Amino acid sequence: MTRAxxxxxxDFDAVSPWLHVDPERNxxxxxxxxxxxxEVGTPRxxxxxxRYDVDSTxxxxxxxxxxxPDATGRVHDEGHEIQHHGWSHTPPGRYASRDEERADLxxxxxxxxxxxxxxxxxxxxxxxxxxxxxxxxxxxxxxEWDSSGMADDFEPYWLRDxxxxxxxxxxxxxxxxxxxxxxxxxxxxxxxxxxxxxKGFVDEAxxxxxxxxxxxxxxxxxxxxxxVLTMHPQVSGQSHRLDRLEALIRHVRSxxxxxxxxxxxxxxxxxxxxx
Numbered sequence: 001m002t003r004a005x006x007x008x009x010x011d012f013d014a015v016s017p018w019l020h021v022d023p024e025r026n027x028x029x030x031x032x033x034x035x036x037x038x039e040v041g042t043p044r045x046x047x048x049x050x051r052y053d054v055d056s057t058x059x060x061x062x063x064x065x066x067x068x069p070d071a072t073g074r075v076h077d078e079g080h081e082i083q084h085h086g087w088s089h090t091p092p093g094r095y096a097s098r099d100e101e102r103a104d105l106x107x108x109x110x111x112x113x114x115x116x117x118x119x120x121x122x123x124x125x126x127x128x129x130x131x132x133x134x135x136x137x138x139x140x141x142x143x144e145w146d147s148s149g150m151a152d153d154f155e156p157y158w159l160r161d162x163x164x165x166x167x168x169x170x171x172x173x174x175x176x177x178x179x180x181x182x183x184x185x186x187x188x189x190x191x192x193x194x195x196x197x198x199k200g201f202v203d204e205a206x207x208x209x210x211x212x213x214x215x216x217x218x219x220x221x222x223x224x225x226x227x228v229l230t231m232h233p234q235v236s237g238q239s240h241r242l243d244r245l246e247a248l249i250r251h252v253r254s255x256x257x258x259x260x261x262x263x264x265x266x267x268x269x270x271x272x273x274x275x
Contacts, residue, residue: 004257008229009058010236020090046080048249057080057083060084062086069115082115084120085125092126093130105141121264122145123143138176144268147181181263187227189207193241208247
């Protein structure tokens with residue numbers, strides 16, 4: 001019987017953030033960091049996952065799929081699921097209109113379908129950002145699940161179209177037919193480990209120890225908990241960090257009743273249990 005589930009997820013941004021999120025930092029050197037993620041970090045991570053026979057989920061901007069088809073294709077060919085992460089990696093709140101956001105979502109769907117032959121069913125928003133239109137667009141476009149929200153830490157829940165007027169009480173809103181697999185900035189490699197805007201480069205051992213402690217707490221206190229870890233090939237694919245990730249995998253595997261899973265399988269199980 002499964003006591004806990006671990007979802008290793010990778011935001012395969014490559015060069016897209018430098019092009020579309022922060023134009024002032026769109027330089028050859030910054031873009032080279034994304035190239036490293038595609039051409040060096042991704043193969044290293046795939047080799048590690050293969051050694052331990054671990055399924056994972058990769059959130060891929062359409063721009064990455066179009067720009068690095070060989071690297072993205074290898075992710076797919078080795079059995080890891082590829083899901084939606086925008087086309088341009090633009091945070092949804094930056095779009096000027098609902099139509100503009102929808103166009104980027106549809107373009108990302110087309111890029112993933114062209115590479116994998118499958119329409120993505122899952123979504124993670126760039127920078128974990130929603131506009132007021134994102135939730136309804138996900139519902140309209142037939143997405144089954146999202147992994148961007150933080151209304152829980154270790155348990156899936158239904159996405160809701162909440163209402164938040166400034167001068168009235170907050171309302172959770174109507175339930176949408178979209179499962180949420182929650183994330184956390186505390187379980188993301190980029191803020192502590194990637195130099196960006198003067199941030200990053202903390203005590204790396206402390207970061208991995210924090211992830212281990214969070215998993216241990218979940219295992220002890222949450223029945224059938226789901227531990228979603230977010231990583232980026234250009235960050236966690238760096239040399240010695242692979243050893244730290246391997247140690248984390250081995251630690252998790254030392255517990256009884258723990259399985260590694262892609263996110264879609266968890267969302268499907270939750271949907272079946274709740275309907």
